Amino acid sequence: MTHINVLDPGASPLDYYGFELRRLREAAGLTQQQLGDILNYTGSLVGQVETARKVPTPEFSERVDAALGTGGLFSRLVELVLRSQLPAWFRQVAELQARATEIYSFEMGVVPGLLQTPAYARAVLGALDDTDLEDRTAVRLARQRIFEKEEPPLFWVVLSESALHQEIGGSETMREQLAHLLSFQSNPRINVQVLPFSAGAHAGMTGSFDVYRFASDPAIVYTEGYGSAHPSANPDTVKACSLRYDHLQAAALSLKASAELIRRVMEERYGEQLA
Template identity: 60%
Template sequence: MDYYGYELRRAREAAGPTLAQLGSIVFCTGSLIGQIETAARVPQREFSERVDAALGTDGLFSRLVGMVLRSQLPSWFQPYAEMEAKAASISTYQAQVVYGLLQTPEYARAVLEAGWVAGLDGQVAARLERQRILALEQPPLVWVVLDEVVLHRPFGGRGVMRKQLTHLLKFQGRREIRVQVLPLGVGQHPATAGGFTVMRFDGHADISYSENYDSGFTTANPSVVKDCAHRYDHLQAAALSIEDSAKLITRVREERCAEEAEPERSAVA
């Protein structure tokens, strides 16, 4: 953030505009730009792209912002994010929340806020930055199994949850993203210890990943990865099909997250 701020101030002063003048060009306040220059605020990707266009910096800040946002992730999570961006396929089981790559901004904020994280704005931006891998020309194959409990836990309230469930349904038509739901009716299953992820790479060893509230555990130990992959196969087999999962998500959205009707206005005599 210090380096980004230094380069922003140097480029702005070289181009000539004051803080207020640049703010009017990139649709923000001069005060916000000053805070970013002094590393008091985390820059966003949209802001960086506008600054590049305004100052003619040839994509400098669009490139720097990726590093800045990754630095906002917890230090123990950063290695996973780096590997996630390089994976050929990602298979994940989530027992508590929607997988980070599939979260809406509002849902991500509610989840992170519930975890009492510091620097909330920066962490939300960092989580959304991770999702850019889904827009790559060759994105990873992402297969997500969600415990049905995840659909019923309304992080952020009914409105936020409705939007999140609608967002999940949008992935149904994408070949590289698959969402299945493990229904509540499934009793015994091999992931009672919680969520986990298996990532595969082209030319590198597969890895498994799990975490608790303040640390993550990554391993390429073949026996552990094989065990996790085997457990994941069983979860997929027990989960609803992609089509039936979408039907369940739709039903939960309509039954538990229905849009609130506008209050009737009484006539005034």
């Protein structure tokens, strides 16, 4: 007889998800393999999710809801699951991003997580630790679902030119990532400006930071250390960083010129031309 892990549904959102998936699958009279066939996943993967050894994705959850007729239960649960899988120090930040109506980000050397492609995110996360890399990548990419909301936030990024040249994950990954940045040109709610090397000394030399603004709460400035988050609602800090961001936007290239630079770096450094 096959040993079946008994999950405590109160242990974590992941355990609760697995417990409910097994309960509803069995209520439908399906084996793991049969449900996997319906979902177009392996029965083994279904089993791993049911035993909390694999983090489900939003796509997996949507297919389960459709297959088992659960009225969107798993699509709602997966949001909690993915947030619970973030590093503890980052969970508050993810919640701020989910609630913000406006996000202003300055990044020194890497494309921000909210705009990363799967391959780029995998390369960044796996630089020093490849443990559970696929799950950690899925968790990071799930944060991008804030742009799928009925009223997504305004997201404005000032990106140092160095992020375009820092080759992360190889040429193909960088081509894909830069093409992804260009794909937002027609989206007025996601704006990418590049701060060129020619700007010289600039207002962001002390490091990357974000400013989150909300419909009815005070704005928050966020900076990050090694394994630690530093959000601050101090009015003086918010005022100073907002002014700093204004200067960065003024020093950066226009949206059109930024796109032209991204395209040029992609073609010249990473060897592929767009039609």
